Amino acid sequence: MTNATIDLVRLAAMDSVHAARVLRGVRDAALSGQRPPVEPRPVIEESWGRMLRGGVDPDRDVRNGLLSREELEERRRSSGLAEVLPELRRGLVSIADAAQHIMVVADTEGRVLWREGSSAVLRMADGHGFELGADWTEATVGTNGVGTPLITRRPVQVFSAEHFVRTHHNWTCAGSPVTDPRDGRLIGVVDVSGPLDTMHPATLALVHSVTRLAEAELRTRHLTTLDRLRTTAVPLLAGIKGRALVVDSHGWTAAVTGMAPADRIALPKSFGPGRAWLPSLGECRIEPLPGGWLLRPDESEDGRPGTSATVLLDLSSPRHWTVTVTGDTGSWTHELTPRHAELLYLLAVSPTGSTAPALAGELFGDPGRAVTVRAELSRIRRYLAGLLEGRPYRFREDVDVRVTLPDDPADLLPQSRVRTVVRARRGERV
Incomplete structure (x- = not known):
């Protein structure tokens, strides 16, 4: 093998001992600052870089304390993953057991909530x-x-010495994130792991496919609960004059009267009965319903946050990103998906704006995917109503846009492949 980038298919063609030896050589060279005989895969090289910057010991297995049984059960109940556990078991446990693997399900903080499969591998x-x-x-x-x-x-997929810590080199694992389709938030990771001689490059595709089925199950359950809420909402709205709508706990619209329908209203994290300012609706009276909320916008409001507004884009965390809008009528915070965090960062660092083809070139390397960009920006404008303009896309001139970045530039949106983000991670001017 020459100075090409390593790939799992070529590794799988070797016996596991040879493949592990090759990867150890790559890792040892990378950690010592030498040129490796084969380049590590980009996702692995970037992870190793994070470990070196974070001071993780490559030769010592460090562990945090386990959760108590009470803490474990509480996390299981609140994670959202319990809803799809039967789907994950059907798709993975029997296969993992037969292949001398185990299935592991972890939450967004990396805590192992469930694990099943081969008893020998569990040991x-x-x-x-x-x-x-x-x-x-x-x-x-x-x-x-x-x-x-x-x-x-x-x-x-991480095989043998691709694990940064040496004590994990006799292990192979393939993990896929699980996203809740109701709000786009990451809710956990599903992983299939086992001894290094059980590695197969198709394992990752299997795990990814099963997690997509689990997300589809969440989507089906959501549609069922939304239909149930709609049964309550329709007769209720029939007796209301003026604008009103009923949404579920994630902001998805079940029914509406006196106004144009919207698929979803972005709700702040802290939300309850009383009054609140909401993007696109303005000041609203909020009343609880079984499984959702009745929203009654004030007729005098136009949905804008006021004559002046401050937008704080918080990208300081490598895993969670938010946008906070503060205006004359109040303050509101929304958690961002990775794609929306990328788009808002691109607009924040380009005050003069950008066209949809230009943004598509940044995001996908293909200006022809402008339609996809316009669809995402349409979703963003639902919770930044009145603050974004089009042709080109940009923040309004009177909006004070501030960006909070990580202490280490290399931690900026680590999942992103956007050129401008990559340059910023390297410390280059954007």
Whole structure:
């Protein structure tokens, strides 16, 4: 093998001992600052860089304390993953057991909530600290099939010495993030792991496919509950004069009267009965309903946050990003998906604006995907009503836009491949 980038298909063609030896050579060279015989895969090289900057010990297995049984059960109840556990079991457990693997399900903080599969492999996992309630974030155990997908927001397979910590080199794992289709938030990671001689490049595709089925199950359940709420909402709205709508707890619209329908209203994290300012609706009276909320906008409001507004784009965390709007009528915070965080960053660093083709070139390397960009920006404008303009897309001139960046530029949106973001991570001017 020459100085090409390593790939899992070529590794799988070798016997596991040879493949592990090749990867150890790559890792040792990378950690010593030498040119490796084969370039590591980009996702692995970037993860190793995060470990070196974060001070993770490559030669010592460091573990945080396990969750108590009470904490574990509470996380299981609140994670949202319990709803799709039967789907994950149907798709993975029997296959993992037969292939001498285990299935592991972790939450957004990398805590192992469930694990099932081969009893022999479960005992091996205990030796690695891969136990119920364990912390498997990158910052604790280095590059791995749970923590790395949490950072990259994409499926990742890690084989042998691609694990940053040496004590995990007899292990292979493939993990895929799970996103809740109701609000776009990451809710956890599903991982299939086992001894290094069980590695197969198709494992990752299998895990990713099963997580997509689990997300589809969440989507189906959501539509069912929305239909149930609509049954309550329609007769209720029939007796109301003026503008009103009923939404579920995630802001999806069940029924509307006196105004144009919207698929979804962005709701702040802290939300309850009383009064609140909401994007696109303005000041609203809020009343609770079984499974949702009745929203009654004030007729004098136009949905704008006021004559002046401050937009704070908080990208300081490598995993969670928010936008906060503060105006004359109040303050409101919304958690961002990775794509929306990228788009708002591009607009924030380009005050004169950008066209849809130019943004598509940044996001996808293909200006022809402008339609996709316009669709995403339409979704963004639902919660930044009146603050974004088009042709070109930009923030209004009277809006004070501020961006909070990570202390280390290399931690800026680590999952992103956008050229402007990559340059910023390198410390270059954008």
